[in-house]
Amino acid sequence: MAEVRLEGITKSFGGKTVVKDLNLTVEDREFLTLVGPSGCGKSTTLRMICGLERATGGDIYFDGKPVSWLPANKRDVAMVFQSYALYPHKTVGQNIGFALKMMRVPKATIAEQVLKAARTLDIEDLLDRKPRELSGGQRQRVALGRAIVREAGAYLLDEPLSNLDAQLRVLMRAEIKRLHVDVARTFIYVTHDQVEAMTMSDRIAVMRDGVVQQCATPEEIYERPANRFVASFMGSPPMNFVTGELQDVDGVRMFRSTATGAVGRGRNQALSQEVTLYGGEGPADGKVVLGVRPEDVSLSQTPLPGYRPGKVFVAEPLGPDVLVTVRLDGELVKARVPTPFRLGYDSTVHVGFNQDRLHLFNASDGQALQAPTREERP
Amino acid sequence: MTVKVPLRYRIPWKKIVLYVLAIGFALYLVLPFYWIVAMSFMHEVDAISVPPHWIPSSPTLENYLGFVNPSESQALVGGRANEETPYSLRNSLIVATCTAVLNLALATFAAYSFSRLKFKGSQVLLVLYLITRMVPGIAIIIPFYLLMRSFGLLDTYLALILSYTTFALPITIWILKDFFRSVPRELEEAARVDRCGWFRTMWSVFLPVAAPGLVAAGVFAFMTAWNEFMFALFLTSTKAAKTIPVVAANFATDFNTQFTVMAAAGVLAVVPPLLLALIFQRKLVQGMAAGSVKG
Ligand SMILES: Nc1ncnc2c1ncn2[C@@H]1O[C@H](COP(=O)(O)OP(=O)(O)OP(=O)(O)O)[C@@H](O)[C@H]1O
Ligand SMILES: [Mg+2]
Numbered sequence: 001m002a003e004v005r006l007e008g009i010t011k012s013f014g015g016k017t018v019v020k021d022l023n024l025t026v027e028d029r030e031f032l033t034l035v036g037p038s039g040c041g042k043s044t045t046l047r048m049i050c051g052l053e054r055a056t057g058g059d060i061y062f063d064g065k066p067v068s069w070l071p072a073n074k075r076d077v078a079m080v081f082q083s084y085a086l087y088p089h090k091t092v093g094q095n096i097g098f099a100l101k102m103m104r105v106p107k108a109t110i111a112e113q114v115l116k117a118a119r120t121l122d123i124e125d126l127l128d129r130k131p132r133e134l135s136g137g138q139r140q141r142v143a144l145g146r147a148i149v150r151e152a153g154a155y156l157l158d159e160p161l162s163n164l165d166a167q168l169r170v171l172m173r174a175e176i177k178r179l180h181v182d183v184a185r186t187f188i189y190v191t192h193d194q195v196e197a198m199t200m201s202d203r204i205a206v207m208r209d210g211v212v213q214q215c216a217t218p219e220e221i222y223e224r225p226a227n228r229f230v231a232s233f234m235g236s237p238p239m240n241f242v243t244g245e246l247q248d249v250d251g252v253r254m255f256r257s258t259a260t261g262a263v264g265r266g267r268n269q270a271l272s273q274e275v276t277l278y279g280g281e282g283p284a285d286g287k288v289v290l291g292v293r294p295e296d297v298s299l300s301q302t303p304l305p306g307y308r309p310g311k312v313f314v315a316e317p318l319g320p321d322v323l324v325t326v327r328l329d330g331e332l333v334k335a336r337v338p339t340p341f342r343l344g345y346d347s348t349v350h351v352g353f354n355q356d357r358l359h360l361f362n363a364s365d366g367q368a369l370q371a372p373t374r375e376e377r378p
Numbered sequence: 379m380t381v382k383v384p385l386r387y388r389i390p391w392k393k394i395v396l397y398v399l400a401i402g403f404a405l406y407l408v409l410p411f412y413w414i415v416a417m418s419f420m421h422e423v424d425a426i427s428v429p430p431h432w433i434p435s436s437p438t439l440e441n442y443l444g445f446v447n448p449s450e451s452q453a454l455v456g457g458r459a460n461e462e463t464p465y466s467l468r469n470s471l472i473v474a475t476c477t478a479v480l481n482l483a484l485a486t487f488a489a490y491s492f493s494r495l496k497f498k499g500s501q502v503l504l505v506l507y508l509i510t511r512m513v514p515g516i517a518i519i520i521p522f523y524l525l526m527r528s529f530g531l532l533d534t535y536l537a538l539i540l541s542y543t544t545f546a547l548p549i550t551i552w553i554l555k556d557f558f559r560s561v562p563r564e565l566e567e568a569a570r571v572d573r574c575g576w577f578r579t580m581w582s583v584f585l586p587v588a589a590p591g592l593v594a595a596g597v598f599a600f601m602t603a604w605n606e607f608m609f610a611l612f613l614t615s616t617k618a619a620k621t622i623p624v625v626a627a628n629f630a631t632d633f634n635t636q637f638t639v640m641a642a643a644g645v646l647a648v649v650p651p652l653l654l655a656l657i658f659q660r661k662l663v664q665g666m667a668a669g670s671v672k673g
Contacts, residue, residue: 050571051570051571052567052570052571072570073571073572073573077571079568079571081564081567081568083562085565085568086568087569087583098569098572099571099573102572102574102578146568146572
């Protein structure tokens with residue numbers, strides 16, 4: 001029941017600024033994910049929201065009310081810690097009910113609420129155990145239970161799945177997503193796992209070095225990354241990048257790769273691709289980076305118009321798909337193609353890029369120059 | 379028929395040596411203690427016989443009963459020490475308990491600050507605490523004596539408690555500081571988010587989690603006070619405040635002393651610390667392990 005708004009939040013430790021001028025509004029009942037590489041300031045941001053850390057500059061508002069000066073116990077938030085931080089001397093039941101006890105909820109009500117939360121998380125039969133007698137996944141659930149057992153304006157989750165094995169992680173991912181719908185509250189979720197971010201969120205804020213690079217829906221982030229960093233961070237396997245430059249050839253905007261292998265063999269050997277630019281003329285020096293996701297790369301055994309020959313470098317079966325790496329004009333390009341893929345290593349294969357789904361970035365600052373989604377085209 | 383020795387059988391020398399050493403060491407520790415316990419139940423004649431009787435031939439409680447109600451012969455020889463033993467036990471208990479409690483109270487605050495706050499000079503201060511322990515007691519006993527005399531504290535519990543606290547506090551702070559550092563900060567943060575104020579966070583989360591460390595530190599302070607001799611000798615003079623080490627020494631200086639009575643006093647002196655160790659054994663081992671893994 002709370003909208004969380006950060007206005008110009010800055011945080012420095014000593015002389016080092018770890019969060020810079022962060023502006024972010026999390027809508028009521030939204031599931032917002034902060035994602036980014038290790039050390040980019042995600043946890044710090046979360047800790048400022050819940051009041052464990054005081055911002056160096058800027059203000060935080062819950063439902064329009066400033067809370068920057070309230071200590072953690074006076075803010076209306078619940079938090080799941082990355083390390084779980086379960087109270088080792090208390091039983092699971094006491095762990096979950098602790099906050100309610102502090103809020104002077106009557107004993108009977110506490111017992112009831114704890115049981116309800118435990119049921120949701122499927123840990124009813126663990127209520128009398130101590131944290132040290134639990135597995136990682138069970139501890140995880142207790143940590144979640146401690147948060148969801150009570151009413152709070154916002155629920156903050158700091159990499160709650162990072163300590164779990166892959167299988168359990170997938171399971172819990174779905175459970176948390178479902179939980180969000182069931183409890184219908186504001187969730188702010190921190191992770192460095194882009195799959196978690198993509199699968200769970202209403203919106204994603206991608207951070208790097210304390211700066212939010214882009215804050216948008218998962219689709220938007222995936223389809224229209226604001227810059228090269230977002231493009232490479234979100235998506236697995238990551239987007240292919242080919243450096244090159246823009247040229248006008250017979251009035252058509254063409255991208256030509258400047259890969260080392262290509263230059264020596266002459267211009268017409270280099271990867272060239274028709275591209276369309278939006279929002280300006282592109283960089284003055286014409287130097288750009290072309291981005292294409294592996295699933296937008298197609299392979300053909302026979303030459304097709306617009307396809308360029310390359311050599312199979314390696315093929316990695318993923319089950320339904322095969323991830324094929326092709327050496328193309330001296331660059332390695334990954335293609336995700338349906339199983340089966342039968343070409344041997346080093347055999348010739350023809351590579352085509354899906355014209356509608358190309359990304360173009362300024363080579364110097366990495367800003368996106370082209371929007372790939374067809375609907376957005378004029 | 380020949381018995382085949384299995385090919386891979388080897389005499390486990392390593393094990394044998396280890397066991398011999400372990401048993402030898404255990405005997406070295408336990409035998410003197412056993413001897414004093416056995417002796418405390420013997421008649422004087424048995425105790426001084428050569429070769430010694432390891433098991434009392436006719437066990438008696440006479441030595442213990444003598445503390446409460448000295449028989450004529452006991453009253454005659456070494457009667458003072460005899461009479462003072464029960465009082466000194468009481469004094470020692472009070473002094474050691476108060477020292478432990480006072481120490482814990484002060485050291486908890488100090489150690490918490492050292493473990494959680496960064497402030498200028500904290501390292502210097504910690505080292506300084508240790509340095510105060512490098513000064514031999516004999517160097518400061520006279521100033522202490524004069525100080526206590528001018529405060530009119532001679533022969534009181536307070537004199538002993540205050541002096542013992544100054545000895546034990548630096549070490550207690552170090553023990554607790556290391557232990558507190560091993561308590562994850564997130565526990566306190568979780569408590570804050572769970573709506574605890576600072577005091578509540580300490581009381582309901584931090585201190586219970588740190589309990590093994592507190593017990594270890596408390597036992598340490600108790601033992602320091604229980605064993606201390608020199609200051610007690612200087613600062614006390616009557617049964618109002620004399621502690622058990624001082625009275626035990628009186629037995630030794632009294633050359634009429636019966637060994638069996640002395641042994642009984644010795645046993646009594648060991649009982650409280652022993653009980654303490656037994657009661658807190660589990661917490662203590664936990665505390666020592668937890669403190670040593672992470673520094
Ligand atoms: N108390 C502190 N004192 C000094 N520097 C800190 C402190 N807390 C965090 N930092 C620094 O701030 C930066 C951001 O830390 P933060 O924990 O927010 O990263 P993160 O994005 O959560 O990373 P991770 O994914 O590894 O958890 C890091 O470079 C870290 O070293
Ligand atoms: Mg973090």
